Amino acid sequence: MKQSYLSLASDTFVFAAGNMLTKLIQFFLLPMYTALLTTEQYGVGELVNNMSELLYPMCCLGIYEGVFRYAVDRDSNKREVFSSSFSVSLALVPVVAAVGVAGYSLTGFDYTWYLVALCLASSFRAVCMQFAKGLGMTKLYAASGVASTLALCILGYLLLGVFGSGVSGYLTALLVSQLLQIVIVAYGARIWRYFSPRAVDGSLIRMLLRYSLPMIPNALAWWFVNLSGRYVVLFAEGAAVAGLYTAASKLPAVMNMVVTIFQQAWQIFSAREYSSGDRDESFGTVLRVFSSALLCAGSLVIALTNPLSQIMLSGEFYEARLFVPLLMLGAVMNGYSTYFGTLYNAAKQNGMIFVTTLVGALANIAVGVMLSGFVGAWGPIIGAVVAYALISLLRAFDTRKLVRVWIDIVYQAVGLCALFAEVIILSLDIPSATVIALGVSAVLIIFTAVRYQDTWKRIVGLLKEGR
Template sequence: MGLMTLNNFSSKILSFLLVPLYTSVLTTGEYGTYDLYTTTAFLLIPVLSTCISDGVLRYTLDSENNPSDVLAIGIRVSLRACFLAFILVIVNSAVKLLPVFNEYPLMFLLYFVTCLMSDVLTQFARGLERIFDVAIAGILSSLATVSLNILLLVVFDFGIRGYFIAGCSAFAITIIYLTFRLRLWRYINVRVSSALSIEIQKYSAPLILNQISWWINNASDRYIVTFFCGAAVNGVYSVAYKIPSLLSVFQTIFNQAWTISAVKELGDEGGDFVTSIYRLYNCGMVVLCSMLIMFDKPIASILFAKDFYDAWEYAPFLLLSVVFGSLSTLLGGLFTALKDSKLIAKTTALGAALNIVFSLGLVYLFGAIGAAISTTISYAVVWLIRLREAKKAVRIQVSLARDVFSYVALLVQSIVLFSGWDQGELIIELVIVLILFCAYLNDIKWVWCALKAKLQH
């Protein structure tokens, strides 16, 4: 667990630290184009592969299945997905439906293939419970990303092509490492059970809707911003996500340390357990979000070079969306433990629909900042519905008045950044941070004591 935490933490921090490099070497248009390509790949991978990587994980964990059969099915479906992606690129080149994807078609295909195969092999390794190898593969991939980006962007000045090559190479290193570490040639199996193949795909195919819904919540705004404002503005908007990624580090570490699925084993005490987890998680997210909003402009001045500095305008609302999104994910874990997948799917789909509707209207009216606001609104709605249902399911006790007050305070913080009051602005931001610290003082003390106890043992 510690190595996996290190892997997740290091990958996010390294990605964050590379932002000054990207924004100093790439133009806003180039960064926006790259972001559009990768965002599209993340949509097409679960759709064309029918979420086969999830099926590979689930059925490899099942001891009654032969891992060789499961891997063979996963690779076969993945190759089919790669062929379909190739056909889509050819068709798009002919009809020019999305001209922007005709600029780097080979790079897009290479990214698609390496990302998909890396995911399938990683999930297969997890299914074999080779967690150590998964963590090492992730660390090697992160190191490759850093070194190759510096080499290709700074030394050789390859521009956006170098950015693509670095990303694809990082995935390729994961593939190569896991291939040799797991000795995958031992699992080569040409003949597989058609019944098992159908069963795995029946399991994984329904997950497409959930993946698409989360993709819409996380990425659809990039397309709307590109449509209304252009690729250059999308580049600035996309880089703004790097500041909220700091908040995501806490989310990752927390999710590694606490598992909400334990509710299944706690019987009548489940409500108390979930209440404790939720309160601590909410406290950490709110306080860290408040501090990041306060330092939004200084962070932007350090990280974002040239025309990317305006990304600070979008970061506060994106930070708010991460708070609501993380709380929604935590509550989603609860409903997974309670085997209520229908509620998860319904709320996710509702959030996705709201995000599209609000984004279309707000981006048209206010520009890219409208996308950040719509993302916050959609996640807030999902959080509110899931919290209401969670209180019915396990009698979770939360201080809703205090929490809503804190969210309003974060919103006020975000608005104050646009006041242009210079020193007065900083004072107001600091006062709000202190107020939130006082509001969550008991929870902060509890977390501090828990951390000290953990370190001592």
């Protein structure tokens, strides 16, 4: 098990380095977009991008989910896994194109073909990326993300700042950056070596689809949890306010980065260790470390909302800063749902992961629509926080039939109360809000260090032994 912890730490470090470099580059994207696009242009471009995120799992039947889970198994036939999954994605290209033709004929939407291209690029990218991660090529996985984001930054500046291409330039930069990532992963993993028509296995395809198909409605429901609020704001308040809401939702990317780093390493660890005899203890240790890091990082980032907003929100977008603390809290809640959701993947039992997400999505829409008439854009934000919290609670209780993970209720209550206090202080924009919030954050960090000092000593000892 010691080696497993070391592998988890190593994978986390690799994903952290890749994600930090990616986010460092993305740090310059939002100020660039808000400076070079109007709120309406940015709103339309992001809505098309978000729609592609909603649709692309259906363009490959979500088979990339199964690609990772089966490729990571030590005794799996990697060539059969990749050939079978890639063949499914190729077979669906004509179907996606036909749907695009029908969609354009019915709506005449100017950016339909960008949407189709983004969906196809995203689906093939997901298959290649997940397969590479399943092979253990975590460095390639992380590096390709950095290269793709750097290309997005450069192309975005050229197309928007130099050529003034507006929405079309924004979407073109997104598309080219995704295609570049596919090329990097394919070359780095020599992925063509794993593809052969003779290796396509019908029974394996059925297994992959049985695992992956439940994740499609889950992805749809998750999209509603994450992004439906933007559309509620668009219809209730107009494109300008939707642009503000969208800009504010970009700042929690710092917290989402923490969650993404953990999820990427946690998926590998949990899949490999699920059958071990001491999984309850090891998974519990991971939860303590992750939740303490999540709450402390979330507290610190929320406290720094105003300085971050001054840097990242230009001109008329700056008023969106008041939305940010509550959005950050939602990102923290999302972290818990990620931890427990990955347990379903490790057990290859994905049915309830969709059910819990669906309940959250329905709650999100109901609360967001109901409150938007009274508090405007705050309604969907509150709805998202409620949804994340509900999903996390449902998964925490339901996954006890899979793994008996001990949860430190006292610590979780203290940590979440600290975050709630910061959100209220900053959202009300009281004098010296940043200083007070930083004080609350410092108290939480000290409390965490004292309460889990034995756990931290154990981790440090393991890392020293692994050198």
